[in-house]
Amino acid sequence: MSQPSPVGPVESMPTAPAPGLAPAAEPDPPFAPDLSIGSSSTTPYEDYVQADVLTHLQHPLSDDPGEMVFLVTTQVMELWFTVIVHEWSTAAEALRRDDLPVAMAALGRSIHELEALNAAWKPLARLTPAQFNSYRSALGEGSGFQSAMYRRLEFLLGEKSASMLVPHRGAPREHAELEKALQEPSLWDEVLRLLARRGHAVPEAVLRRDPALRYEADPAVEEVWSAVYAGSQESDLVRLGEVLTDVAELVWRWRNDHLVATRRAMGAKVGTAGSAGVAWLEKRARKNVFPELWTARSHV
Numbered sequence: 481m482s483q484p485s486p487v488g489p490v491e492s493m494p495t496a497p498a499p500g501l502a503p504a505a506e507p508d509p510p511f512a513p514d515l516s517i518g519s520s521s522t523t524p525y526e527d528y529v530q531a532d533v534l535t536h537l538q539h540p541l542s543d544d545p546g547e548m549v550f551l552v553t554t555q556v557m558e559l560w561f562t563v564i565v566h567e568w569s570t571a572a573e574a575l576r577r578d579d580l581p582v583a584m585a586a587l588g589r590s591i592h593e594l595e596a597l598n599a600a601w602k603p604l605a606r607l608t609p610a611q612f613n614s615y616r617s618a619l620g621e622g623s624g625f626q627s628a629m630y631r632r633l634e635f636l637l638g639e640k641s642a643s644m645l646v647p648h649r650g651a652p653r654e655h656a657e658l659e660k661a662l663q664e665p666s667l668w669d670e671v672l673r674l675l676a677r678r679g680h681a682v683p684e685a686v687l688r689r690d691p692a693l694r695y696e697a698d699p700a701v702e703e704v705w706s707a708v709y710a711g712s713q714e715s716d717l718v719r720l721g722e723v724l725t726d727v728a729e730l731v732w733r734w735r736n737d738h739l740v741a742t743r744r745a746m747g748a749k750v751g752t753a754g755s756a757g758v759a760w761l762e763k764r765a766r767k768n769v770f771p772e773l774w775t776a777r778s779h780v
């Protein structure tokens with residue numbers, strides 16, 4: 481993006497002084513942006529942000545004026561999912577290289593991004609059933625359940641499931657990205673491998689587990705975290721544990737905000753993707769992210 485230009489707008493640009501004459505007066509600060517920046521077809525801002533593309537991707541399916549905010553909130557959340565997947569992938573890669581500072585920086589950024597993601601619930605948090613009904617039927621069988629980026633986010637947390645690829649079988653790029661994410665070690669797998677390299681007794685079976693399977697909590701991993709948390713509170717592993725606990729808590733908050741918004745908007749009706757709706761979401765929201773980070777606290 482362009483920095484504020486020291487040069488004034490076209491109409492007030494200083495002209496070169498004629499020989500022998502005093503220099504033309506500089507325009508008084510603050511200078512206005514330079515209106516000459518940009519070509520006949522685009523601007524540097526547009527080249528970078530693609531705002532014209534982004535702001536023409538809203539195609540409501542009903543005549544209801546309230547549908548626009550539902551659609552845009554969903555799109556905004558998709559963008560946040562994309563940023564968070566990027567941060568957690570950066571963190572996982574950095575952990576693999578034992579680069580804790582880079583991992584901590586990415587995880588730290590993701591905390592603020594998760595807070596912004598969760599704040600995006602505001603406009604949808606109090607939909608009445610009648611308001612939601614105004615455009616619900618237009619959504620057909622469309623549901624956030626079919627969000628490929630959310631699925632990648634869950635896979636990075638260790639919530640793997642090959643069957644979650646099925647809805648994406650008709651979209652080659654999404655399917656390939658999900659297949660890759662399914663086979664790769666999750667962020668949690670990388671954390672446990674780092675703990676093992678630091679001399680902690682993470683069981684071989686956990687270290688060599690099939691990364692495409694859902695992570696199941698392990699009592700030995702709980703013991704490792706209890707020992708880490710019982711030690712120096714200044715240690716980098718305690719700081720890692722805490723930032724991961726923040727991640728886990730904020731993901732839990734997203735799931736719960738989604739659950740409550742759904743309960744308010746549609747009660748116990750069946751979901752558009754055919755699930756039991758609220759009852760199914762309740763089961764999903766009960767899942768603990770990074771489970772041993774929570775249970776270990778009982779033993780410190």
Ligand code: HEM
Nearest residue numbers: 554557623624625630741742745751752753754755757764
């Ligand atoms: C208040 C409006 C909303 C309602 C009533 C609602 C309802 C539901 C329901 C009932 C499900 C279960 C699957 C099914 O459709 O049968 C679901 C899943 C899901 N929804 Fe929403 N939703 C809402 C807003 C959103 C928004 C804005 C997003 C953002 C992308 C979103 C993302 C998701 C995701 C990712 C899942 C899958 C969750 C999982 O796999 O655990 N939802 N939603």
